[in-house]
Amino acid sequence: MSNGTFGIEREARIVKSGVRRVFTPHSPVDDASHFFGREEEASRFVSVINTEGLHVLVYGDRGVGKTSLAITTCRVLLQQIMGGGKYIEKRCDSSDSFETIALKVLKELKIGYQNIETTQTSNSGGKASIRIPVAGGEIDSSRQSATKVTHQVNLSSPSWIAEQLQEKSGIFLIDEIDALSDREDRKKLAELVKLLSDNKSKLKIVMVGIASTGSDLTAGHPSVQRCLKEVQLKRMSDDDIKKIILNGFKKLSQIPSDDVVTKVTDISAGLPHFAHLICLKCAEASVISGNKHVSNDVLDDALNESVKDSENALKDSYTSCLHSFNKPIEYKLIVLGASYCKTAEFRPFDIRQHLRDRVSLDVEVQVINRRLTAVAGRPGGIIEKCGRGYYRFVDPRMPSFVKMVHGVDRGK
Template sequence: MSELFPALGNFFGLNDEKKIADSGIRNIFTPHQPIAEFDLLLGRKDEVQSLVQTLSTPGQHVLLYGERGVGKSSLANVVADALRVLLQTTVHIKRCDQSDTFESIVRTSLAEVGADLILTGASEEVGGEAGADLKVLKGTVAKRVVAEYQVSHSLSPSTVAEALTDLNGLLVVDEADAIGNREDRRKLAELIKLLSDGGSAYKLMVVGIAETGSELTAAHPSVQRCLRETKLERMSDPELSEIVEAGSEKAGIRFSEKATNLIVALSAGYPHFTHLIALKCAERAVVEDRQMIELNNLQAALQLAVRDAEGTLKRSYDDSTRSGATTMYRDIVGAAARIDTEEFSASALREQIEEVTGNPISQGSLNNYLQRLVTADGSSILQRSAKGVYRFSDPRMKSYVRMSRAA
């Protein structure tokens, strides 16, 4: 049976998979998980420096927000790691989902003072060399926290702030947009204000998908003074090029200038897609024992990238453009993806449709197709921003469509 394994490995592609795994390329280009190491976060050095400086400033906390896919979690990971190393501080990272509450978010931080909300108990054995007086103080605080929690299974921001005030640490609240209850978001904002007002060295970095920072703080009126809001924008073309160039240098392969430029153009500002396309290119190069990736190597890689893209994008695109009678829906969406601006007019869309199909289209005819493709509430692939003005409901769709059309 063992003699058959090499043949079976070739049949199932396992030998190729082993070459890819051994190359380490998937630890360099990482489209499917946030980056965790500073030297792999490419193109965001200014943002790292700014956020580390803010969190090192007394009384200042961070709110990091932006669109899906721009690299918020990766940036937060690297900033947290930098603070852990530079300031020798304790870091807790809480990734939220819809079931999370204010209490579940601060649970690990409260454990630092001996308050266990799961066991609803308190321990005075905190800090091995902290000294007897500090242990007694922390034990008293922990008992007070647990006592309040046992009454109603909830905690006030003031109780949590009092418990954390003497700690030196950082709590990263990632995916804060998933927190279902607006009151829990308000409590987080209130905790930030209380920690700042009390001069605590304990910091919070709240991270989430939002168009405005107030969405993640329930529009708390008094938190602005101590909360540095940072909207993470899409990356510029030079920054996306840096991902390809620096990543390829680490991997020991090279992308031609034309190949790099096409990857950047298809990415439409999203580092996720740059990592995805570059990874698929590099995987094929590893399997084929090539050190150079040229423009003509991209098509096969793009087909793999489209296959591996997020399911919601694929489903939305397929559902919106599927038709047995015409390719026009696909052509209209493809034309919209060619427009570089976030919003575009009907006339600009008609110009691009003519470029794609070679035939002019009247506004009346276009409107007939847009009845299926456009809604005002963002439930379809295109959204109406104003009369005669449109945008992609999910901004990442532009990059996905560009990849699909190029594959």
């Protein structure tokens, strides 16, 4: 079949088929019918939100499904329990601060923040000036002069913001709070949560971010722990990844072979992004070929497309690390062996076992050790040492990427 100018014809058929609404590697799930697994975390989330004075912090590694859990659960909650209360979402980036986050919620709730009046007074003797917010009227004092100033006051004050939000209800989702580099901003957010909790506010805060511990995201604010309950998201189980694959293909009336399902589950290693990415590429190929059966051959091509579509950060660090060695192929094998390890931290011995079992290669532990030390010693390397004799991937998504590359090599 011809792809038409610029591949438009192919693209039109793919769009029409709806495969990109089922497999969504680049956007979070926001609909319960596309959300799988996570039963335990979702029920904890629901019960926390429905408890007076409690707010939620969702944290975990990059790409485990934090935003999807938060958005999907909030939507269901608002529809079914909270009677359609207001839903506000703020995605932070490095330019955000406590003030910009506060501004977002005030704006969405239509709380006028621009015309707050303060009166600045100064003693006639020229001593230190003070600011007193007034509800109107001038301060009558013969020794003081007063000037009315209209400006955005107290946006940086958690207690002022909490006061404005006191009577409101709904959910305010603050995503990617790890992007807030200033600890002071995270601390203020934690203070805001504490104040809303003390005031028994019906506006619930849900914070989401990448972190290995919850306190990384709240700048270790001690008293917030009582009212900000943590939901830690780990990788999904293989069974849940299989649910994403099987349900997705079923919706599209496509039939993957058992081998394809097993391989995609293995490559994904509990990260739903990769299951969505590879399945999307398989599903697109199936739409174009008109063959509903997704076989190993389809998967090989899909892996190639998936590698091309992967984040540049992964592609670049993998390539530049291997190309910094004279014999990249030897290092590639070691990295592949490491990517088969089921635990985040691994030893040269574990790599040896996996190379034996998975690619029938017998490599001495000392050789693996030397290569690993060299990779871990490279600035900007993809593997780092994390303890005596133990190593780990710098980016937890790298093992899945390495396995996809291996799949492409194997299919050549």
